[in-house]
Amino acid sequence: MTAAHIDTPKVDTPKVDTPKVEDGAAMWRIARDSVTLDLNSSYSYLLWCRDFAATSAVARRADGEPVGFITGYVRPESPQTLVVWQVAVDREHRGRGLAGTLLEDLAAKVADTHGVDRIETTITPENTASERLFTSYAERRGASVSREVLFDGELFPDGAHQPEVLYRIGPIAA
Template sequence: MTAAQAAMTLESPRVEDGADIWRIARDSRVLDLNSSYSYLLWCRDFAATSLVARAVDGGEPVAFVTGYLRPDRPGTLVVWQIAVDETHRGQGLAGVLLDALTARVRPDAVETTVTPDNTPSDRLFSAYAARHGLRLEREVLFDGDLFPDSVDGAAAHKPEVLYRIGPFPTTGASL
């Protein structure tokens, strides 16, 4: 653990964190930005499957991971978004958050989607699978033309590639 990681606490988000999480997502310039209202709801309804990182002194969140358990596959943790504030990038916080969330939830498998141009997310989830000795499968989940925000008939959204990681050992995630 780095000194920067040791200076952070990881905890479930509170509704009051929704605005900061929205800001971090917006400022990432990579994530699809949801409405600010959705981040407030996320902090209320999915706090058990999400985490924020904040300075030990209890300050504002500087990184977050949001997730949920798939209703049709309750052993599968879907990582919805993960982002780190620009001033805290390069310290391994995204990997720490992902490890901590899967240790807490103990899923059978992890799923997420990544657009082909999102190299940092590809590296994060590929490294996660390798670090834990888990299989990683990729396949296009949603073609870009399925998204309604096309421009003059051309897809404005890149395809979303499903990353399926696992299965974890039958005793649950042992991280």
């Protein structure tokens, strides 16, 4: 008896790129479909692509369509700190390390262009995927991680919200 040949669909490896305003709608859709992220207005994703493109990244399929993104900004009061706002990957591209690739590429780019050596992000207690993403990044970079509640859930005016826990990562080794 011979083993049956199974054709597995070939999935292209997305390429990391700088977002363009035209990517805002796809980023909004990816965030909406993630179910985990707080969804911002579609307008905010367009602005993000315009005003914070240098501190954000998208992952594109071969046809140019975004399949993941990471948004961030350099914190004005702490210019050595990259604040990561959101990370999301399309369902069909999850489980392949794409979020980690986006984080690695963005952190390296912003370190080179802005001298950043620290990362901050907030994570809700039930978001274990984000906890793993950022703590494993810190381990790979030999950086410490501190955690503290930044915003209690009751501060949010739109109903029940988990607390947002601030993760501070750094200093980051090159």
